[in-house]
Structure formats: structure tokens, C-alpha cells
Amino acid sequence: MKKLVVLLLISISAFAMEPIVSAEWLKKNLADKNLRVVHVSEPDDYLLEHIPNAQNSSIGKWRVAQENYLLVRSSQEIQDEIRKLGIDKESKVVLYAPISSPMDLLKSTYIFWALNYHGIKDVAILNGGMSSWRESGYELSDQVNSVEKSDYIVKIDSRLVADKAYVMQKLNKLPMIDARPADKYLGITPTDTVERDGHISGAMSYSWNYSIDNNYMLKDIKKLEALFRDGYKLDKESEVLVYCTGGLETSFNYFVLSGVLGYKHVRLYDASMKEWGNSKETPMVKYTYEVFAR
Structure with missing residues (x-):
């Protein structure tokens, strides 16, 4: 037995x-x-x-x-x-x-x-x-394989998404991470689709591509674990909000934090800077790196 x-x-x-x-x-x-x-x-x-x-x-x-x-x-x-x-x-x-x-x-x-x-x-x-x-030497195919449609009914998990009102409400109350390159975060380099330079007030910088090597392979998980725990002082039981220019870059940070590292409350601001940075009333900061303090 x-x-x-x-x-x-x-x-x-x-x-x-x-x-x-x-x-x-x-x-x-x-x-x-x-x-x-x-x-x-x-x-x-x-x-x-x-x-x-x-x-x-x-x-x-x-x-x-x-x-x-x-x-x-x-x-x-x-x-x-x-x-x-x-x-x-x-x-x-x-x-x-x-x-x-x-x-x-x-x-x-x-x-x-x-x-x-x-x-x-x-x-x-x-x-x-x-x-x-x-x-790895495995074969590829050009054959289209049919699959039986499912009858899945979506179950929205509203804890995983943020809009502008939510971000405004949570400014300086929870850690926020900007997934864009540091020059965009600092506002040194403008973004064509974003009117205002800089980052969301209080947000920290972590460019999404820091987590991969030149072959798009994920870097050492233990090092990523230590980086966010010891460097960014993130708590796996507490909420963290991630954003970028328009939702794509930050999805990688979501994947690393929520998927790979097991952070339980990661919320993605889908519209990101294309909304926030094109709005005149949203608080922004430039030319400085910020650190979230609880």
C-alpha cells in the first residue's frame, strides 16, 4: 500500500x-x-x-x-x-x-x-x-488541429484589475510598480502616445525586461524572489499594483509576481499611462526614483 x-x-x-x-x-x-x-x-x-x-x-x-x-x-x-x-x-x-x-x-x-x-x-x-x-530538437507542425469547443462560463476576478479611480484612491497607500524602462519612468524620454512625462506619484521603477535574459528565458527565480522581497520590500500577503504604458509590459511583471513568485494580490492597471499620463488631473512625478514606505 x-x-x-x-x-x-x-x-x-x-x-x-x-x-x-x-x-x-x-x-x-x-x-x-x-x-x-x-x-x-x-x-x-x-x-x-x-x-x-x-x-x-x-x-x-x-x-x-x-x-x-x-x-x-x-x-x-x-x-x-x-x-x-x-x-x-x-x-x-x-x-x-x-x-x-x-x-x-x-x-x-x-x-x-x-x-x-x-x-x-x-x-x-x-x-x-x-x-x-x-x-530542444522537437518537431514543429503546419497542421491545424481541431479542438472541441468548451462550454466555459467566465468568472471575473475583479481583484486583478484597476481603473483610474482605483489608482487615484490608492496613491501612496500601496506599492505601485512601473514596468517601463527607467528613462520613461523618470520622464527623461517622452512617450509618443503619452502627453505628460514621468510616472504615477509614489510608484517605484522595475522595467519588466530585468526579469529575462537575452534569450527571453526567465532569470533565476531565487534571485527574483530576493529582489522583490529585500529590495522592493513587497509582502506576498499585501496588495501591489502594476502598470506601464498601455498594459502589455506590466503584464510581465504581473506574471512574475503573481504567477512565478506567488504574490496573492497583484492588480493590473490596464489602461496605464495612456490614460493616466493623458489626463490633466492625475498626480505625476518625474526626474526621481521613489520608494514606497508603509
């Missing part, structure tokens, strides 16, 4: 999914009936080549223009896309992109957040994107 229990535990752990998975893990689990692999790109790129059994979804299926910025689509539209991909509450979802620029990776992490926001929690990113799969 003891031996049977041990074997069962080993079997369960073999199929447990971390929020960042390797190409080797994905290859071993590709036949799992509950696994849904999503290739994040425009359809033409997907049709050229993709990981076997992967479905295609583009960022445009998840975001829509609203005024001067982009926001996550309506819950009905997101539900339609989730169902089309065959995702339900039992699914494990692995997202990846053929990464030719940083933006490709960020589209994957935005969908990671959008799935979490709509109630799908068992989601992972393929470390290094499609290149890591190819470099």
Missing part, C-alpha cells in the same frame, strides 16, 4: 504545472487530454509552423481600442475565445509565441493575465517561447 501511495504521488507531481514550463516538460505532457497549448501570433505565423496540437490566438482577440488606449475585451468576447480554444475549468493552459521581438513575449503574458482575470488559473508560459522548443 505504501508503495502504491508513493507511486501515486509521483504520478500527480509529474503532471503538476508550474507557471513557467520548459520545452522538455511540454513535450512530456503534450498528450495530456486536459492540456491546451496556445500559439500567440497572427494566423499567418501560426500556419507557417507551430508546436503540434497548439491552437492559435492573436492579441487582438483579447484587447480592443477604447479612447486613447487599449483595454481587455468584454467578458462575452473573452468567453467566446476561451471556448473556441477548448479551454474549461479543468484545463491546463500553456501559452507561447514565436518571439522575434519583446512585444511577442508580452502578448503571451497579457493573455496569461486575461485568463486569470476571467477565472482560468492553471496557466503557464513556455520559457523562451517557440525557440526553446526548436532548440
Whole structure:
């Protein structure tokens, strides 16, 4: 009996999914009936080549223009896309992109957040994107595989999103992290789509790309853990708000904090600086780094 229990535990752990998975893990689990692999790109790129059994979804299926910025689509539209991909509450979802620029990776992490926001929690990113799969010597396919639509009903987790009113209410009351490059945060370099330079008053700077290496692989998790705990003094039980220019860059910080490191209350300001920095009444600071003090 003891031996049977041990074997069962080993079997369960073999199929447990971390929020960042390797190409080797994905290859071993590709036949799992509950696994849904999503290739994040425009359809033409997907049709050229993709990981076997992967479905295609583009960022445009998840975001829509609203005024001067982009926001996550309506819950009905997101539900339609989730169902089309065959995702339900039992699914494990692995997202990846053929990464030719940083933006490709960020589209994957935005969908990671959008799935979490709509109630799908068992989601992972393929470390290094499609290149890591190819470099591991695994085959790619140009075959389009059909998947049975699910009947999933979205469950909005309102704790994962912030609007301008919420940010205004929480100024200097909780830590906020700006995911843009430091020169944008400081207001030294302007952003074409943002009228005012600088950052949200009280926010700290942590450019999202500090967490990856030149091959888009996640850096050492223990070092990231120590950085946010000891350097930024973040508490895993307390709320932290993340933002950037328009929602994409900050989705990577959301992924690292909420997904990889297990911070329990990470809230993403979707409209970010494209809303805040184009509004005249919002408090902003420039030319200085700020530190949040509880």
C-alpha cells in the first residue's frame, strides 16, 4: 500500500504545472487530454509552423481600442475565445509565441493575465517561447488541429484589475510598480502616445525586461524572489499594483509576481499611462526614483 501511495504521488507531481514550463516538460505532457497549448501570433505565423496540437490566438482577440488606449475585451468576447480554444475549468493552459521581438513575449503574458482575470488559473508560459522548443530538437507542425469547443462560463476576478479611480484612491497607500524602462519612468524620454512625462506619484521603477535574459528565458527565480522581497520590500500577503504604458509590459511583471513568485494580490492597471499620463488631473512625478514606505 505504501508503495502504491508513493507511486501515486509521483504520478500527480509529474503532471503538476508550474507557471513557467520548459520545452522538455511540454513535450512530456503534450498528450495530456486536459492540456491546451496556445500559439500567440497572427494566423499567418501560426500556419507557417507551430508546436503540434497548439491552437492559435492573436492579441487582438483579447484587447480592443477604447479612447486613447487599449483595454481587455468584454467578458462575452473573452468567453467566446476561451471556448473556441477548448479551454474549461479543468484545463491546463500553456501559452507561447514565436518571439522575434519583446512585444511577442508580452502578448503571451497579457493573455496569461486575461485568463486569470476571467477565472482560468492553471496557466503557464513556455520559457523562451517557440525557440526553446526548436532548440530542444522537437518537431514543429503546419497542421491545424481541431479542438472541441468548451462550454466555459467566465468568472471575473475583479481583484486583478484597476481603473483610474482605483489608482487615484490608492496613491501612496500601496506599492505601485512601473514596468517601463527607467528613462520613461523618470520622464527623461517622452512617450509618443503619452502627453505628460514621468510616472504615477509614489510608484517605484522595475522595467519588466530585468526579469529575462537575452534569450527571453526567465532569470533565476531565487534571485527574483530576493529582489522583490529585500529590495522592493513587497509582502506576498499585501496588495501591489502594476502598470506601464498601455498594459502589455506590466503584464510581465504581473506574471512574475503573481504567477512565478506567488504574490496573492497583484492588480493590473490596464489602461496605464495612456490614460493616466493623458489626463490633466492625475498626480505625476518625474526626474526621481521613489520608494514606497508603509
